[in-house]
Amino acid sequence: MNNMLPAELATELSVLLGAEGWRTDDGALEANAQDNSWRHQRPAAVALPTSREQVQALVRACRRHRIALVARGAGTGTTGAAVPLEGSIVLSFARMDRILSIRPGDRCAVVEPGVLNGDLQHALSAHGLFWAPDPSSADICSIGGNLACNAGGPRAVKYGTSRDNVLGLVAVTGSGDIIQCGGAYTKDATGYDLTHLLVGSEGTLALIVEATLKLAALPVAQAGLRVLYRDADAAAQAVSRVMGQPVVPTRLEFMDARSLQLLRLNGADVADAGAMLLIEADGDHDTLPYLLQALATAAEGDGMLALDVAMEGAAREKLWAARKALSPALRSVAPGKINEDVVVPVSRIPELVAGVQALAREHDLTIVTFGHAGNGNLHVNILYHPDDADENARAHAALPKIFALTLALEGTLSGEHGIGLAKRDFMAQAFTPETLAAMRAIKAALDPDGILNPGKVLPTAACPRPAAAVTAGSTIDGNHRARP
Amino acid sequence: MNNMLPAELATELSVLLGAEGWRTDDGALEANAQDNSWRHQRPAAVALPTSREQVQALVRACRRHRIALVARGAGTGTTGAAVPLEGSIVLSFARMDRILSIRPGDRCAVVEPGVLNGDLQHALSAHGLFWAPDPSSADICSIGGNLACNAGGPRAVKYGTSRDNVLGLVAVTGSGDIIQCGGAYTKDATGYDLTHLLVGSEGTLALIVEATLKLAALPVAQAGLRVLYRDADAAAQAVSRVMGQPVVPTRLEFMDARSLQLLRLNGADVADAGAMLLIEADGDHDTLPYLLQALATAAEGDGMLALDVAMEGAAREKLWAARKALSPALRSVAPGKINEDVVVPVSRIPELVAGVQALAREHDLTIVTFGHAGNGNLHVNILYHPDDADENARAHAALPKIFALTLALEGTLSGEHGIGLAKRDFMAQAFTPETLAAMRAIKAALDPDGILNPGKVLPTAACPRPAAAVTAGSTIDGNHRARP
Numbered sequence: 007m008n009n010m011l012p013a014e015l016a017t018e019l020s021v022l023l024g025a026e027g028w029r030t031d032d033g034a035l036e037a038n039a040q041d042n043s044w045r046h047q048r049p050a051a052v053a054l055p056t057s058r059e060q061v062q063a064l065v066r067a068c069r070r071h072r073i074a075l076v077a078r079g080a081g082t083g084t085t086g087a088a089v090p091l092e093g094s095i096v097l098s099f100a101r102m103d104r105i106l107s108i109r110p111g112d113r114c115a116v117v118e119p120g121v122l123n124g125d126l127q128h129a130l131s132a133h134g135l136f137w138a139p140d141p142s143s144a145d146i147c148s149i150g151g152n153l154a155c156n157a158g159g160p161r162a163v164k165y166g167t168s169r170d171n172v173l174g175l176v177a178v179t180g181s182g183d184i185i186q187c188g189g190a191y192t193k194d195a196t197g198y199d200l201t202h203l204l205v206g207s208e209g210t211l212a213l214i215v216e217a218t219l220k221l222a223a224l225p226v227a228q229a230g231l232r233v234l235y236r237d238a239d240a241a242a243q244a245v246s247r248v249m250g251q252p253v254v255p256t257r258l259e260f261m262d263a264r265s266l267q268l269l270r271l272n273g274a275d276v277a278d279a280g281a282m283l284l285i286e287a288d289g290d291h292d293t294l295p296y297l298l299q300a301l302a303t304a305a306e307g308d309g310m311l312a313l314d315v316a317m318e319g320a321a322r323e324k325l326w327a328a329r330k331a332l333s334p335a336l337r338s339v340a341p342g343k344i345n346e347d348v349v350v351p352v353s354r355i356p357e358l359v360a361g362v363q364a365l366a367r368e369h370d371l372t373i374v375t376f377g378h379a380g381n382g383n384l385h386v387n388i389l390y391h392p393d394d395a396d397e398n399a400r401a402h403a404a405l406p407k408i409f410a411l412t413l414a415l416e417g418t419l420s421g422e423h424g425i426g427l428a429k430r431d432f433m434a435q436a437f438t439p440e441t442l443a444a445m446r447a448i449k450a451a452l453d454p455d456g457i458l459n460p461g462k463v464l465p466t467a468a469c470p471r472p473a474a475a476v477t478a479g480s481t482i483d484g485n486h487r488a489r490p
Numbered sequence: 491m492n493n494m495l496p497a498e499l500a501t502e503l504s505v506l507l508g509a510e511g512w513r514t515d516d517g518a519l520e521a522n523a524q525d526n527s528w529r530h531q532r533p534a535a536v537a538l539p540t541s542r543e544q545v546q547a548l549v550r551a552c553r554r555h556r557i558a559l560v561a562r563g564a565g566t567g568t569t570g571a572a573v574p575l576e577g578s579i580v581l582s583f584a585r586m587d588r589i590l591s592i593r594p595g596d597r598c599a600v601v602e603p604g605v606l607n608g609d610l611q612h613a614l615s616a617h618g619l620f621w622a623p624d625p626s627s628a629d630i631c632s633i634g635g636n637l638a639c640n641a642g643g644p645r646a647v648k649y650g651t652s653r654d655n656v657l658g659l660v661a662v663t664g665s666g667d668i669i670q671c672g673g674a675y676t677k678d679a680t681g682y683d684l685t686h687l688l689v690g691s692e693g694t695l696a697l698i699v700e701a702t703l704k705l706a707a708l709p710v711a712q713a714g715l716r717v718l719y720r721d722a723d724a725a726a727q728a729v730s731r732v733m734g735q736p737v738v739p740t741r742l743e744f745m746d747a748r749s750l751q752l753l754r755l756n757g758a759d760v761a762d763a764g765a766m767l768l769i770e771a772d773g774d775h776d777t778l779p780y781l782l783q784a785l786a787t788a789a790e791g792d793g794m795l796a797l798d799v800a801m802e803g804a805a806r807e808k809l810w811a812a813r814k815a816l817s818p819a820l821r822s823v824a825p826g827k828i829n830e831d832v833v834v835p836v837s838r839i840p841e842l843v844a845g846v847q848a849l850a851r852e853h854d855l856t857i858v859t860f861g862h863a864g865n866g867n868l869h870v871n872i873l874y875h876p877d878d879a880d881e882n883a884r885a886h887a888a889l890p891k892i893f894a895l896t897l898a899l900e901g902t903l904s905g906e907h908g909i910g911l912a913k914r915d916f917m918a919q920a921f922t923p924e925t926l927a928a929m930r931a932i933k934a935a936l937d938p939d940g941i942l943n944p945g946k947v948l949p950t951a952a953c954p955r956p957a958a959a960v961t962a963g964s965t966i967d968g969n970h971r972a973r974p
Binding site: 112134135155156157170181183184185190192193196198224226246250252289300347351382416417419423429436437441444447451452463 | 677682831905908948
């Protein structure tokens with residue numbers, strides 16, 4: 007595939023990066039061909055720089071040749087943001103994986119983008135600290151990928167998402183410039199906020215080569231509540247009550263009736279109910295009982311059926327086991343899953359859940375809804391058999407209606423997965439043409455030749471001056487692989 | 491002054507806005523001529539729109555004529571960001587001052603930019619809610635101004651700054667387009683983060699016409715600690731310890747030895763010490779004692795001289811009285827004050843305080859340092875007699891050295907006041923040329939003709955295509971008025 011690149015460029019980059027850093031062998035191309043969206047496209051080459059200077063040289067060389075550069079962390083994203091374009095170069099941060107410093111006194115850490123979230127958490131725990139983002143892939147996803155996609159997780163309701171927990175960045179723009187913004191401080195009114203702009207931009211504006219992360223202190227103790235409700239409406243009312251009082255839960259997870267049925271079918275110890283909330287608090291041994299009491303009081307109300315308190319240890323593990331069992335249980339229904347992560351205002355959760363079930367009936371599909379209710383961020387899982395052409399078509403016909411429903415409820419497309427390719431074509435429904443034009447103008451400002459991950463995030467017209475590799479006609483959009 | 495504007499433009503805008511919305515009388519021009527930086531320049535006219543459509547029409551008309559438009563909230567800023575340019579139009583948001591909705595269930599409020607912070611807090615308190623930013627001008631400053639400058643305040647250490655507490659914006663760009671981003675939800679990975687980019691951009695990228703604000707629940711109870719230390723170093727070590735444990739204080743204020751001397755000279759009941767911390771916690775009646783105990787334990791350590799606990803009510807008021815007395819006390823030393831709001835990593839506070847005192851000795855000046863230590867955001871007050879030419883010169887010679895010291899300590903220019911005109915020319919020391927170029931590119935992307943508040947935030951070269959009114963040669967930089 008290397009012959010898809012200009013020979014001069016390939017030579018320059020192989021000299022720049024050396025044999026370990028410039029890979030065109032089948033193994034490397036295949037290993038970097040897809041993410042967890044199961045879209046598949048081999049790149050022309052894989053670059054594995056070890057320094058910001060190498061990243062800068064790489065960007066400048068690609069810019070000269072108008073070759074697209076697709077940044078990649080650990081490839082755990084679900085939207086295709088890290089899937090190569092035909093003829094593009096994947097820039098893997100796998101070799102920029104150093105934790106540069108942990109500064110407990112400043113409650114921050116400075117890392118390279120290739121550090122795995124789990125490895126960082128392990129290193130931080132020795133200092134009694136943690137970094138808030140906890141996506142389910144935490145053990146194997148990279149910090150750079152978390153920042154690129156603004157990853158969240160259940161803990162975000164109290165501690166925020168990736169964007170809320172980054173203090174400063176060093177990045178290489180599409181112009182080939184190294185920019186530096188923010189730092190080891192938590193308050194900043196100095197110039198434009200490039201830091202938060204780059205978070206969630208999925209490698210389309212600049213490539214993050216160093217991040218200063220905001221840390222939090224590990225709580226001494228955690229405990230949870232399991233609360234059953236008559237229906238989704240009663241549970242959603244409780245979510246509003248919980249979020250309206252001063253004690254912020256560490257997690258506030260919702261499961262709809264389908265989720266609970268599915269768990270019971272799979273043998274989990276869950277009572278029959280219309281909906282369930284799992285609510286967690288953290289604190290210390292002195293204060294935790296009071297915090298739990300405040301949360302329990304808020305959780306109580308019309309339509310509540312039962313409330314169990316699970317203090318630390320085995321009881322708490324058991325409580326969360328149901329949540330953890332849910333993803334494998336989905337597979338027992340059907341091998342295909344469209345897992346969206348829409349967001350609505352908390353007060354609109356009942357309408358979302360009811361609307362999704364109406365769509366399930368209309369399209370004769372099983373749709374299971376659960377997720378991070380405290381943020382109004384619900385995972386809507388359409389389950390289907392990919393080999394069943396009719397069901398497959400019904401599933402993909404329901405998807406745009408779920409987005410339309412979400413937007414009609416004042417919500418938005420993604421809370422923590424990002425846009426990538428999967429949701430790119432729905433962006434024109436989520437934003438006005440003027441707002442998209444502003445985003446395109448910013449893309450053009452930081453990546454004037456459109457070489458950074460072109461065709462992602464913004465609808466196709468978004469690529470101001472498409473890179474050569476893009477106009478060559480990528481086919482990745484339709485190039486899905488079956489999941490194993 | 492109206493004759494400085496093209497007649498066609500003046501006619502168009504007076505028809506658009508009506509007599510109440512288009513003011514060229516001396517009273518209006520003078521009332522909009524300065525902010526709390528005491529820089530002074532009358533505009534050519536003052537526009538007071540009442541709707542986003544009027545704002546859009548205003549921007550489009552000014553763009554056609556290349557006339558600069560300077561957005562203004564309540565004029566309480568300290569950097570000159572809202573000070574007009576010669577020949578410019580001030581866009582005052584004073585008549586866009588409606589609280590559009592308060593949504594307790596979604597923990598957010600939707601407001602127009604002219605709403606005063608204090609009025610919003612009053613309306614929210616009826617719902618048991620508040621908006622975090624609490625600048626000292628809270629009663630009289632506007633939400634739009636808070637967002638434009640990324641205002642903070644002492645409460646930011648627990649609850650964040652303006653940028654951390656905005657969920658969505660509607661704004662009119664310099665292109666004359668209405669853009670909309672974010673909404674009534676707390677998690678968002680959908681497209682570029684325009685919301686946080688606009689916060690702190692001081693009216694140079696787009697004009698905020700509506701904001702969805704993130705709210706927090708009012709705590710049931712608050713109490714504080716007053717802790718005296720041998721020296722600034724011991725106090726700063728305590729700040730690091732406090733910020734390194736799980737209980738986040740609501741406020742964590744530092745005062746240096748000069749602050750304490752000044753308070754005693756003014757009759758305050760403050761013991762002799764090298765430094766003082768005021769630490770506040772909030773919670774409920776059950777948990778507050780435990781939270782205070784955790785904070786007190788962290789505050790204790792080498793160099794601590796005394797620790798007083800002040801529970802709610804009169805005792806707490808007395809504790810904070812010293813902090814409130816400080817600003818008036820500064821005036822008893824000298825009528826002139828250069829009040830900066832630099833930020834350093836918490837661990838570098840001792841070096842900042844020592845370095846500032848070395849500069850005070852070197853320049854034979856009184857410099858008083860206090861502020862929001864939990865964020866590393868300290869107010870460095872250079873006190874001087876403006877009429878004493880020699881002292882005046884020494885004060886202004888010390889200022890660049892304070893910024894240089896801050897940057898050498900890995901800090902930045904402003905934590906909560908912004909840049910405006912006052913710190914604009916120091917931006918080139920705070921950022922690399924490449925980073926400033928990226929900011930300029932973003933400015934050009936959203937304000938292609940450079941009509942929005944030109945000459946602010948970015949050093950002069952930052953104005954990509956200066957508006958006619960700017961090239962006409964503004965004199966505002968040197969046009970200071972004496973404070974009354």
